[in-house]
Every structure is written in structure tokens, then in C-alpha cells.
Amino acid sequence: MALWRIRATVDDRPGYLSVLTASLALKSVNILAVQVHTTEAGAIDDFLVDAPDALTEADLVAAVERGRGRDAWVGRTEARDLADLPTRALGLASRLVRDPDSLGDALSALLGADAVIWRPAPGHNRYGADRGGMRLVDPAGGAYEISRPAPAFTPAEYARAQALVDLAATVVRHAADQVTLVLPDATEVRVRPAVADDLTAISAMHGRCSSRSRQRRYLTATAGPSPSQLARLTDPTRGVTLVALADDGRLVAMANLVAEGDLGEVAVLVEDAWQRRGLGTALLRRLVAHGTRAGYAALVAHTYADNRPMLSALRRLGPFGDVDRDGALLTVTLPLSSDQGIPHVVRATSGTP
Numbered sequence: 646m647a648l649w650r651i652r653a654t655v656d657d658r659p660g661y662l663s664v665l666t667a668s669l670a671l672k673s674v675n676i677l678a679v680q681v682h683t684t685e686a687g688a689i690d691d692f693l694v695d696a697p698d699a700l701t702e703a704d705l706v707a708a709v710e711r712g713r714g715r716d717a718w719v720g721r722t723e724a725r726d727l728a729d730l731p732t733r734a735l736g737l738a739s740r741l742v743r744d745p746d747s748l749g750d751a752l753s754a755l756l757g758a759d760a761v762i763w764r765p766a767p768g769h770n771r772y773g774a775d776r777g778g779m780r781l782v783d784p785a786g787g788a789y790e791i792s793r794p795a796p797a798f799t800p801a802e803y804a805r806a807q808a809l810v811d812l813a814a815t816v817v818r819h820a821a822d823q824v825t826l827v828l829p830d831a832t833e834v835r836v837r838p839a840v841a842d843d844l845t846a847i848s849a850m851h852g853r854c855s856s857r858s859r860q861r862r863y864l865t866a867t868a869g870p871s872p873s874q875l876a877r878l879t880d881p882t883r884g885v886t887l888v889a890l891a892d893d894g895r896l897v898a899m900a901n902l903v904a905e906g907d908l909g910e911v912a913v914l915v916e917d918a919w920q921r922r923g924l925g926t927a928l929l930r931r932l933v934a935h936g937t938r939a940g941y942a943a944l945v946a947h948t949y950a951d952n953r954p955m956l957s958a959l960r961r962l963g964p965f966g967d968v969d970r971d972g973a974l975l976t977v978t979l980p981l982s983s984d985q986g987i988p989h990v991v992r993a994t995s996g997t998p
Contacts, residue, residue, distance in 0.1 A: 646675075646695045650722045651705060652796045653714030657688040661713055665690065668712030672704065673697050678729060682799035689799055690714070693722065718796035734805055738812055745813040745820075752781075752791060752806055760792045774798035781807050784814040822931075826889070829923045834897065836931065839879045839886040846896040847875055847888070855917050861952050862914040864974065884909060885935050887928055891919075900928035902935060907942040913958075926958040933962055937981050944979040 651669075655661045666676060675695040682689040696705065702719045709717040737751040749761045756779070765787045772780045772788070779798045781789040789810060791798075823837040839847070851859065851869050859869045870878065879886055881903045889898040900913040911932045913925045936944055943966060948955045950973050959965070959977055966978035 647698055647700075648677075648722045648724065649694050649696050649705060649719060651692040651694055651709060651717065651719050652689060653709045653717040654684075654687045654689050655712075655714050657683065662688070662690060665709065665712035665714050668708050668714075669694065669705075672700060672708045674700070674705070674708070680730060680801075682801045684799060720795070734809075737809060741809060741813045742816055745816040748810065748813040751809055751813075752789065755809065756791060756793065756798070756802060756806060758791045758793045760790075762790045764788050764790060774800065774803040779803055779806060781810050783810060785817065822885075822887070822935075826924075826927050828927070832922065834889045834891060834924060836887055836889050836928065839888045839899070841876075841880060843888055843896065844872070844876055844879055847879060847899055848872065850896050850899065850916055851875075851914070853916055854914065858914065858917055858920070861949060861955065862912060864947060864949070878903075885932070887931060889915075889919075889924060889928060898924050898928060900925075900932055902932045902944070904936075904939070904941055907940070909936045909939075909941040909944050911936075911944050911946060913955075921954060925954070926961050929958055929962055933979070933981065941981055943981050946975075946977045946979070948975055948977065949973050950975050 653665065655665055662681075669676065669692075673696070676692055677695055678693040680691040682691065694705075705719045706717045709719075734755065737755055740747055741751055749763075752758060752761050763783065772782050774780075774797075779789075779791040779802070781791070781803075783789060791806065819838060823835070826834050826836055828834065854862075854869075856866070856868075860866055863869060878899075878901055881901065883904040884902040886902075887900045888896050889900075891897050897919045898913065898915040900911070902909045902911045904910070909932075911929065913928050913932075915925045915928075933944060944962075946955065946959055948959075950970070956975075956977070959979065962979055964980075966980045967976075968978070969976040
């Protein structure tokens with residue numbers, strides 16, 4: 646017996662798949678796995694089969710055509726393809742988490758491609774898959790161009806491949822966001838994006854902060870946000886939350902960027918013992934960098950007029966745009982970038998650097 650891959654298009658109508666499988670069964674072909682790719686041209690059935698050694702490629706194509714299949718492609722395969730596709734895709738994803746630089750090999754393994762080329766500057770904006778090749782968006786810039794002689798790529802394969810590219814970009818971005826900052830007093834703190842498991846440590850840090858620090862951060866005299874509100878801050882729908890950890894692993898600061906449209910609202914809370922050491926300013930700088938990369942218009946900070954440390958930190962980030970006053974509350978706009986000379990604006994929430 647020999648392992649083969651068979652791909653053919655059939656009309657997407659009840660019973661047509663059974664006609665094709667019956668035709669293969671008449672040739673003693675054992676179907677080990679099957680995937681169905683829905684396309685505008687019909688259902689593309691992708692089989693992994695075990696066929697008698699006497700059968701040739703032409704025999705299998707003829708059996709497909711007798712089973713009402715068309716555009717048949719038949720090729721020999723190996724035992725490694727016996728693993729079902731979801732298992733293989735998860736394995737490749739796990740590999741990318743550990744080694745995002747292996748993306749080219751992962752795409753080749755997923756698609757059976759004979760060429761994976763990264764282009765730093767896309768020559769055109771058409772992404773997707775066609776008979777001859779596939780073009781994938783690289784979130785970091787550029788594009789991946791993938792080719793194989795046959796069979797033609799399907800929309801499902803394109804979606805899986807783009808998901809791997811997006812995963813690799815996310816891993817790289819998260820790795821870049823994990824840095825060790827050296828404060829002016831030579832103290833080192835580790836900064837990284839927050840994760841759900843940080844919620845307990847974030848709550849504990851809030852408990853160690855004075856009521857004055859919490860009031861400056863949240864602009865309210867209450868004890869601070871509820872656990873559910875903290876959970877939403879830890880994992881914002883749009884934006885980023887950064888946490889800073891001392892060398893003993895204790896979480897000592899949190900900075901948030903929450904975006905709405907092209908505006909981002911930033912905030913920072915630093916444990917009292919770590920204030921006035923440059924940590925809040927360093928976290929705000931990283932939020933500015935994130936907002937700029939994401940294309941937000943500006944950052945806005947809401948802070949009390951007597952919160953001199955926060956105002957000083959904001960001035961270090963660049964010139965202010967608009968500054969609005971409502972009683973004791975200031976709203977400071979920090980333009981991030983410009984389109985055709987028009988400054989962009991992002992909104993930031995107060996905090997204690």
C-alpha cells in the first residue's frame with residue numbers, strides 16, 4: 646500500500662462527496678483523512694489515502710473523475726501527514742512561540758510550499774491566495790510571498806497561514822516590549838505587558854499605595870477600582886497595559902493606554918516607595934512609543950493641577966497640545982504624529998510618576 650494526497654473539486658451539493666468516496670472505494674482506496682475547503686467554485690475535497698501499490702497517479706485521477714470530481718491533483722505523500730491538520734497547525738504555532746524566527750519553515754511545513762520569500766516593501770496591496778501563489782501581510786511591515794506548483798491554494802489555507810504570520814509578529818512584539826529599565830539611581834526594573842495572572846499582584850500593589858496616590862490616578866477619593874474594573878484595565882480591548890517589577894519580582898507600577906478611535910487615554914500608578922525615581926516617566930515614554938506605532942493621533946492625560954510630578958513627566962515627553970481646565974482638573978493633549986501637517990491627538994489619564 647502507498648500513501649497519496651488527492652485534491653479535487655466537487656459540486657457543493659448533498660451526496661456528491663459520497664459518490665467520490667464510493668468511486669475510490671471501488672479501487673480499494675482507503676481514506677485515512679479528509680478536509681473540505683469551501684470555495685466559490687465548489688467544495689474542494691482534500692484526501693489522505695492509502696492505495697494499493699499497483700495503482701498509479703493516472704488511475705487515481707480517473708477514479709476521481711468517475712466520482713464526479715474535477716480539477717484533480719494527486720501526489721505521493723509521507724507518513725508524517727497522517728497527523729491531522731489541526732494537530733500539525735497547533736504544533737507549528739507552539740514552535741513559533743518558542744522561535745518566531747522559524748516562521749518561514751513553519752509556513753513551508755504547513756503549506757508544502759517550495760518557496761517562502763519575505764519582501765520588505767510590498768509591490769502591490771493585493772493579499773490572498775490564487776492558483777499560483779499566496780501573499781500574506783506581515784504586521785511588522787512588508788509581505789510574505791509563497792508559491793508551490795500544485796495544488797492551488799484555498800481560502801482556508803490562506804487563513805491558516807496568515808494566522809501563523811500574525812502569531813509570529815505578536816511573539817516578536819511582546820518580546821520587544823519586555824525590557825529591563827535602569828532608573829537614574831541605577832535601580833533596575835523589568836517592564837512587560839500585563840497578563841491575566843498579574844491581577845492579584847496588581848491588586849496588592851494598589852493596596853500598598855497611599856490614598857493620595859490612588860486619588861491622583863483615578864481622580865476619585867474611593868479606594869480604587871473594583872476587581873472587575875482592574876481586570877478590564879489589565880487586558881484592554883484596545884491599547885496596552887504595562888507593569889513594572891522590582892528585582893524581587895514584586896509588581897511596583899502599572900501604566901495603561903486605552904484607545905477609542907484614534908485617541909489613546911494613558912494613565913500610570915506607581916507605588917509610593919518607587920515614586921520620584923523616573924519610573925513613571927519611563928513607563929509613559931513606552932506608552933507614547935506604543936501609541937505612535939499603533940497610529941493613534943495623540944495621548945491625553947487627565948490630572949489635577951497640583952499634581953506636579955505628573956505634569957513634569959508629561960512635559961518630558963514633548964510639547965503639549967491643548968490644555969483644558971475644569972476646576973482643579975487639567976486635560977493635557979500630547980500630539981503623537983501628523984498627517985499632512987495636522988497634529989494627531991491621544992488622551993491620557995492622570996497618574997503619579
